[in-house]
Amino acid sequence: MGNQLTKTTSVSRPWSSPPNRPGLKTNEVHIWRVSLDRPDSTIKKLTEVLALDEVARANRFHFEADRSRFIVARACLRKLLGDYLGIRATAVQFSYSEYGKPSLAESINAQGLSFNLAHSGSLALYALTLKRQIGVDLEHIRPEFTADEIARRYFSASEVDRLSQLPPALRHQAFFNCWTRKEAFIKAIGIGLSLPLDQFDVTLAPNEPAILLQTRWNDEEASRWSLTALDAGRDYVAAVAVEGHDLELRTWHLETNAFCSG
Numbered sequence: 238m239g240n241q242l243t244k245t246t247s248v249s250r251p252w253s254s255p256p257n258r259p260g261l262k263t264n265e266v267h268i269w270r271v272s273l274d275r276p277d278s279t280i281k282k283l284t285e286v287l288a289l290d291e292v293a294r295a296n297r298f299h300f301e302a303d304r305s306r307f308i309v310a311r312a313c314l315r316k317l318l319g320d321y322l323g324i325r326a327t328a329v330q331f332s333y334s335e336y337g338k339p340s341l342a343e344s345i346n347a348q349g350l351s352f353n354l355a356h357s358g359s360l361a362l363y364a365l366t367l368k369r370q371i372g373v374d375l376e377h378i379r380p381e382f383t384a385d386e387i388a389r390r391y392f393s394a395s396e397v398d399r400l401s402q403l404p405p406a407l408r409h410q411a412f413f414n415c416w417t418r419k420e421a422f423i424k425a426i427g428i429g430l431s432l433p434l435d436q437f438d439v440t441l442a443p444n445e446p447a448i449l450l451q452t453r454w455n456d457e458e459a460s461r462w463s464l465t466a467l468d469a470g471r472d473y474v475a476a477v478a479v480e481g482h483d484l485e486l487r488t489w490h491l492e493t494n495a496f497c498s499g
Contacts, residue, residue, distance in 0.1 A: 372425030
């Protein structure tokens, strides 16, 4: 069974083993978690799945570990989308908005499949739904990361105030809660950081439900969205934003599954 995705959902259920062939219904949101650390032999096979522009992007990474993780993330995205569409991974075609958000080319997407992806550290998340906007964000929590200055620079005044009122031991988690929820929302609406992060408010306190509280450009906008915190694993924080309410959220994990093994 999946979780009911509403305006105030937080998800902490275990990630299940995936079905052989997933089927996506109009009232569902599917989230896939993938481990990006793979042996060199697998990475070599996965590189063959990528388009030339994706290989070029991979080769621009300075560190080998980052290059390898990018290859795995993109190849698994192709294989996952191909499975939903019933086509080969190499046949998956993308288009990109003026802000760089990827989507499926219309020529292969008669069913209206929407997706978004995020990767950080050794994990990737893929969020899929039908005929609605969606965004997902994932961050690896780094203990040495100094969050106060970044919060003051990017968060809204009310968020900075709420963050400062929390006990010091909770502020690090709260910062990443706020950041991932904001990133998931701006990725969902598809305009990236051209929308300043201080133009809308989200909840952030640990154990507080994820909620898009308000947007400053439209009083009704926040009511259109479900914002959900995802328990991606130890030392990770994640969130998904999706247009609509009362959706079934299903979560699967691909640790060693052959689906992304080449």
